[in-house]
Amino acid sequence: MGPAPRRVQVSRRSVLAVVLAWSVAVLYVAQVHVPKNVLSLPGQKQVRSTVANVAPQGWAFFTKSPRDVEVLPYRRTTDGDWTSLALTPHSSPRNAFGLDRASRSQGIEISLLLNPAEKREWKECEENDLAGCLTDARSSRKVKNPSPEPTVCGRVALVQEKPVPWAWRDLVHGRTTPERYLAMDVTC
Numbered sequence: 001m002g003p004a005p006r007r008v009q010v011s012r013r014s015v016l017a018v019v020l021a022w023s024v025a026v027l028y029v030a031q032v033h034v035p036k037n038v039l040s041l042p043g044q045k046q047v048r049s050t051v052a053n054v055a056p057q058g059w060a061f062f063t064k065s066p067r068d069v070e071v072l073p074y075r076r077t078t079d080g081d082w083t084s085l086a087l088t089p090h091s092s093p094r095n096a097f098g099l100d101r102a103s104r105s106q107g108i109e110i111s112l113l114l115n116p117a118e119k120r121e122w123k124e125c126e127e128n129d130l131a132g133c134l135t136d137a138r139s140s141r142k143v144k145n146p147s148p149e150p151t152v153c154g155r156v157a158l159v160q161e162k163p164v165p166w167a168w169r170d171l172v173h174g175r176t177t178p179e180r181y182l183a184m185d186v187t188c
Contacts (some may be wrong), residue, residue, distance in 0.1 A: 028047060032047070032051040033052075067162075069160050069161060070160070070161055070163075071110055071160050071161075072084065072085075072086045072159050073106075073159075074130070074134065074157045075153075075156050076137075076157070082130060082134050082157065085151060086106070087102055087103035088103050089103075090104065102151070105147075105149070106152070109150065112145070112146050112147060113143055113158065114182070116141070117140075117141070117184075123137070123181055123183070125177075125178040125179055125181065129174070129177075129178075130178050134159070137157050137181060137183040139184055139185045140183055140184060141184050141185075142184065142186075142187070143184050143185070143186050144186075144188075145187065153188035154185070155183070155185055156183070156185075157184075158182045159181045160178070160180050161176040161177065161179065162177055162178075163175060164176060
């Protein structure tokens with residue numbers, strides 16, 4: 001057996017001082033980056049530029065606005081109904097709670113399908129529900145899906161949907177309302 005490992009003695013006062021210093025630093029970083037509020041730290045205005053340069057926080061990198069519109073794929077079934085092809089939400093059990101990344105690549109696939117489309121090919125939705133919006137959906141173009149593992153094939157409609165504002169959640173049935181769509185025949 002070798003010699004026993006050496007232990008370093010650290011006083012509680014030293015640990016408390018380090019924890020306190022880091023807490024103050026984190027508090028200043030957070031306070032500089034959150035919107036104006038009732039809390040004001042001493043010297044906050046003077047350290048704002050230093051904190052922003054030393055610890056820039058781009059919260060938008062980690063989050064997406066819940067008010068952003070989304071383009072979701074739907075396929076026409078043989079009986080004329082429209083069924084969702086979306087692999088989201090990413091955290092669902094079918095996506096192994098986020099470990100299966102196929103749902104992330106579907107957004108890129110949809111972008112590739114939209115790339116050749118022109119603005120005039122989009123049709124405005126007259127109805128606030130998906131079925132009403134896609135009642136007269138006619139294919140505007142034929143597209144070959146360039147994705148190596150395609151998930152959007154057949155007669156599809158790419159629908160731009162806007163989330164229903166939280167304040168209106170009890171006034172409508174769905175969580176989104178369709179704004180416009182692009183119908184196409186996609187070969188895989």
